[in-house]
Amino acid sequence: MAVPESISSLDPADWSDLRQQGHKMLDDMFDYLENVSEGPVWQPIPDAVRQGFSERLPMQGSSLDSVHQVFMQDILPYAVGNAHPGFMGWVHGGGTPVGMLAEMLAAGLNANLGGRNQIPVEVERQIVRWMRELFSFPDGASGLFVTGTSAANLIGVLIARRRAFGVEVRDDGTQTGSNVVAYTSIAAHACIEQAMDIAGLGRKHLRKIPIQADGAMDLAALEQAIAADRAAGMQPFLVVGTAGSVDIGAIDDLEAIAALARREQLHFHVDGAFGAMAMLSPTHGKKLKGIAQADTIAMDFHKWLQVPYDAGFLLARDGELHLSTFDDEQKTYLARDTRGIAAGSPWPCDLGPDLSRSFRALKTWFTFKVYGAARLAQVIDHSCGLARYLEQRIKADPTLEMMAPVNLNIVCFRLRGTAQMSDAALDAVNRELLIAIQESGVAAPSSTKVNGRLVIRAALFNHRSITADMDKLLDAIARLSRDLLAAHTMSQNIQPSLQDLTPRFDPDSPYLIGLAKLLTAAYFDVDLGPIGNTLIQHLQSAPDDHKAMMDLSTILYIRGNDEVAAATQLDAIQMQQLYHLPTAAGGKPGLRLLALMVTGDFMANTPLEFMLTGSDVALDVLYVKPYGDLPTELPPHDVLFVAVGESDMTRDLLEELCEAVDGWNTPLLNHPRPSLDLSRDRVGELLQDKPELSIPLTARVDRYDLEELQNGAAALTSFLSDGEFPLIIRPIGSHAGKGLEKLLAPADIAAYLETHDSDEFFISRFVDYSSADGLFRKYRIVLIEGRPFLCHMAISENWMVHYLNANMTGENSFKRDEEAAVMRNFDQDFAERHQAAFDVLNRSFPLDYYGLDCAETKDGRLLIFEVDTGMIVHAMDPVDMFPYKQDNMRNVFAAFQSMLHKAKARQSGNADASTPSQAG
Ligand SMILES: Cc1ncc(COP(=O)(O)O)c(C=O)c1O
Incomplete structure (x- = not known):
């Protein structure tokens, strides 16, 4: 019987094709090694690439070229990266092109180094002899x-x-x-x-x-x-x-x-x-x-x-x-002879458990022969020198701390963190930092524990690494650690223990407890009663403690006693207009922000404290009063922010501020002029006829107008040119849905007026913005230097949506999943779709910072509910239920803080106005 030999050999029919392909493969590998430092050290593996290695056993072969392409695309870029000079994790050598070529020769020869009478075994024995020499071992050493x-x-x-x-x-x-x-x-x-x-x-x-x-x-x-x-x-x-x-x-x-x-x-x-x-x-x-x-x-x-x-x-x-x-x-199949292939006992397989053994000795032999021991020693000396360099730079950096002595080429260190951080928190931040460095692709250190503490470990084994790689590592740390520490502080604010959350009053402190701390505590159901009582008692013996009074007023506002809150706040401001808040991250301020605010509840001004979460910004609040009472000079600061929100009560003040800010000649954010356009009716008017977005008109009406409407004496269109029922109505000056109702027909007006005693109201046409599934989706977006950031998306069964009443918690995980996805894709999806609308908004309201409550109309346009500088945006939602919000809000706060720093830097670059206005 004839055996079909043509299909047995795995050698190519045409060696010249293979030769060409082989040369290409070799060239690709040389290219990789020559340019390895240009790519990332490591990069996360896309799911699709990983999936590619779950295919069924291939019964039919493919061309070498095509398989090599898969290698180039899906394997080579996703190795651990130890060839890269930025790799400094674990204990990994970097490899050499010489070693690679030797390995190819070994594979071509396909020698089995178990034993037998062959020179490859002699090459291994050569290495044994060299090691005997290096370690001064006797001739009998094996x-x-x-x-x-x-x-x-x-x-x-x-x-x-x-x-x-x-x-x-x-x-x-x-x-x-x-x-x-x-x-x-x-x-x-x-x-x-x-x-x-x-x-x-x-x-x-x-x-x-x-x-x-x-x-x-x-x-x-x-x-x-x-x-x-x-x-x-x-x-x-x-x-x-x-x-x-x-x-x-x-x-x-x-x-x-x-x-x-x-x-x-x-x-x-x-x-x-x-x-x-x-x-x-x-x-x-x-x-x-x-x-x-x-x-x-x-x-x-x-x-x-x-x-x-x-x-x-x-x-x-x-x-x-x-x-x-x-x-x-005993092994007869391994019997030895004195001549022939089975000669040369003992064999390597007699010295260990492996019988089949690769020709590891060849690449080692090539390495010693080609580079020489002296050059290899230089590599070792160089790595130890790099370790010393890195150690010195770490010691000179106050944010970092060495965690172990440098003996050879390993440097263990970590971020110091802040004094308030627990050991566990500091370990967690350092672990996060390590992963962030790895994911940045700049460097790849690993971690270990030293004295029970997690440390970042740079093990410098790669012969390609140079001092610039150490600098890059430290630059990446400087860049990434600031965000991480900020995020940590933020997460501390979010999930603190009840004890941490309970605000404490310190009569000797120069700082307010502040809105952020008090509101966060209330949000987490901490009873503010006891601290309120402490303040009241303290004020009995120290009636001129304006700070205590201001904090008491904040608590009263939070607890809903607006009248007493307002009176208390006014009393405080009569005594002192300037209040201080410490930096959120603790420690020395990197920037002093002066905010101009006005009396009122916590929606009366931009709630800056939340935007400064985790930052190094110290906030000073100066309460300003209209009618010629504005200061001519300002307290010391780096950047001034006009936080006064628009309302009927503040219009005169904003007008006056428009002129005053120019006289102050200081880095200014949120010029007061555009804020004057933020009243509900003005916003509606300004944005009418803009095809990029949609907004119903808003009209001011008084009780008399409404009664006329009800009894048919006045037509709705005389107030609102786009007017039709249903209408939505709210008292002027109200926020957060207070007094907001839907009136289906004129007949509903009487009942509304009976239960609401304001004199004036805003009315506008109701727009049904429900999606195809019948749910209402409301977005809170802030624009920082014109760029939109999503702060939440509430999904509700009810048209009047608030994040807190939208049932986003509990079993409604589908809502959270959707919110998470919208947040994740916001830049590429929502922001992209409505870019033209955001451009219109930015042109209409040229503010450095403002917020937006909005939705999407059924025909896909941006539907504006409200434009305001006073919206509260925060990261207080419980982390276990809303884990995706942390990163998102961190980005928002970071963008805000970066805006402040840029404003400060602009000022420092401007010689004319390099000293902020000073006053006692
Ligand atoms: C001191 C020490 N011993 C043993 C090992 C294990 O070596 P291998 O990974 O080659 O098995 C390592 C690896 O880094 C090491 O550093």
């Missing part, structure tokens, strides 16, 4: 390539076990309850413990000795532990020293451990995973003094030596002992 140091440490433990129990252990195993014990430091890598487990000795039989401040094993404690074990009838057999601990690169006193091991007749193994290669460096090799006295050393060439993964190695002083730990003459 060595073996393994995957990595985890495997090499296991072999070291197995050799030590064989020595302690005799060769019988290989047949009998260790009896459970055996009394042997090993020692290493608490800083040792976890694979030592794992080796005890795999070797059948048990993890409990590894004593973890404390370390000193420099991270090295405490040798006095080691001696005590050995003595205590011996006294208890245990049998110490092994001590594992570390040359470069994984966390901080600490090096045990190997010389002292060697002496102790000799005295105590213990096997001395050194875990030199990366640190052992420091032996190449005349400078840093000295730190490993004593390593030459070890019985076994585990090390990796794929770390500091830059050999491509993987290339671990074990060196054993006593080659015979090593051999007797693994050799096995």
Whole structure:
């Protein structure tokens, strides 16, 4: 029977095509390595790319070219990034083009290094000889390539076990309850413990000795532990020293451990995973003094030596002992000869558990041959130099703190945070910062714990890294940490304990408790009664404490006693017009914001305190009064913000302010003039006939007008040219839906007037803005320097929507899901769709900051309800239920705060007005 040979070989029919494709693949890899620093270190993997690796087993092949394209598109960009000079996580070597080429040669040769009479085995023995030389081991010393140091440490433990129990252990195993014990430091890598487990000795039989401040094993404690074990009838057999601990690169006193091991007749193994290669460096090799006295050393060439993964190695002083730990003459299929292919015993497979073994030695051999040991030593010295540089910069940065000494090339540090932060909060912020750095693509450090505290760990192993990469890391930290600390402070404000939330009154403090704290407490159902009573009592003995009075007024407003609140506030302002609030983040202010405000409830002015959440801005509030009472000079400040909201009560004041602000010659945000156009009727008028958006007209009517309307004496169109029933009506000066009702027909007017005693009202046509599902969607948007930001989207069964009455909580998770999605896509979706409408608004109301309550009409236009500078926007919603709001609001606040800083910077750049107006 003929075997169809044409389909058996996997070689190409046409080698020239393959050659071309192969050259292209090689070139692509060279391109990648040559330009690796230009891309991000790491980037998150898109779901679709991950999904691409869930396909069924391909029965039919594809062209090499097409598979290579998938590699280029979906694999290469989403590796961990250790070739990149910004990579400084874990302990990863950067690889080299030489190593890559050698690996290709090894794969082409496809040698199996289990043994046999072949030069590849001789190449491995060459490395063994070089390592004997480097570590001054005797000629009889043996060595073996393994995957990595985890495997090499296991072999070291197995050799030590064989020595302690005799060769019988290989047949009998260790009896459970055996009394042997090993020692290493608490800083040792976890694979030592794992080796005890795999070797059948048990993890409990590894004593973890404390370390000193420099991270090295405490040798006095080691001696005590050995003595205590011996006294208890245990049998110490092994001590594992570390040359470069994984966390901080600490090096045990190997010389002292060697002496102790000799005295105590213990096997001395050194875990030199990366640190052992420091032996190449005349400078840093000295730190490993004593390593030459070890019985076994585990090390990796794929770390500091830059050999491509993987290339671990074990060196054993006593080659015979090593051999007797693994050799096995029983295997007939591995019988040896003196000539032919089966000659050359012992083979590498006699020295470890692997029979099939790759040609790891070749890339290691190429690396030593091509670069030379001296150049490789320079790489090691350079990384240690970079670590020192980074350490110095961190020490010079007051926001950062070093967390461990720098022994070789690992730098452990973290953000200091603020004094108020708990340990757990600081750990959380540092973890977030770490992830943010990784996700930024600029650098990729990792984390560890030092003394129980989370630290950011920069392990500098990559031969491509330079000082500029350290600078980039620190720049990224500076940039990202400010936001994170702000967000943290914000989350503290959002989910504080009841105790944190309860505002405290300090008669000696120069600051107000303030609206934000009091309103947040009320929002979280903290009873403001007791603090109100404290203030009242205090005011009995200190009746001129204007701060206490102002806070009391705020509490009264929150509790709904507007009349007494207003009177109390006026009393306070008679005594003092200027009030101070500390920075939200605590600490020294980065900017002093002076806000001009007017008496009234908390919708009378822009509620700036909320916008300053988490910031370094100190807020001073100056209450201003109209009719020639405006100050000619202002208290010290960096930026002035006119926070006075538009109302019938403030129109005169706003007019007067228009002139005054020009005289003050100071960086100003929210000029008062556009605010004069924010009355409901004026907004409707200004925006009529703008096709980009929709707004019903609003008219002012008094009781008499309404009665005329009801009895038919006046036509609705005489008040509103677009007027028709149903109408919506509200008392003039009311906010937040107070007194707002829908009148279906003129007959409803009488009942409304009976229950509302105002003299004047706003009326406008009711617009049904329900969506196809019958629900009403209302958006609160703020515009900061013209850019819209969504602050909430309430979805309600009722046309009169407030976030608090829209049932966004509880089981209505579909509403929250929708709000989250709208927030997430706001810039690309809602903002994009209504860009023209926002442009119209920005042109009509040239304010630096204002808010908008709006919806969408059935034909997709922006439907405006209200334009105002006094809307409260906040991030108080419970985080567990509204997790998506935190980031969103952080962005809003950050944009606001950045606007302030820009205004300040503009001022500093302007020589004419470089000193803010000063007054006592
Ligand atoms: C001190 C130490 N020991 C052991 C290991 C484990 O080495 P490998 O990952 O090569 O198994 C590491 C890895 O970083 C290490 O730093």
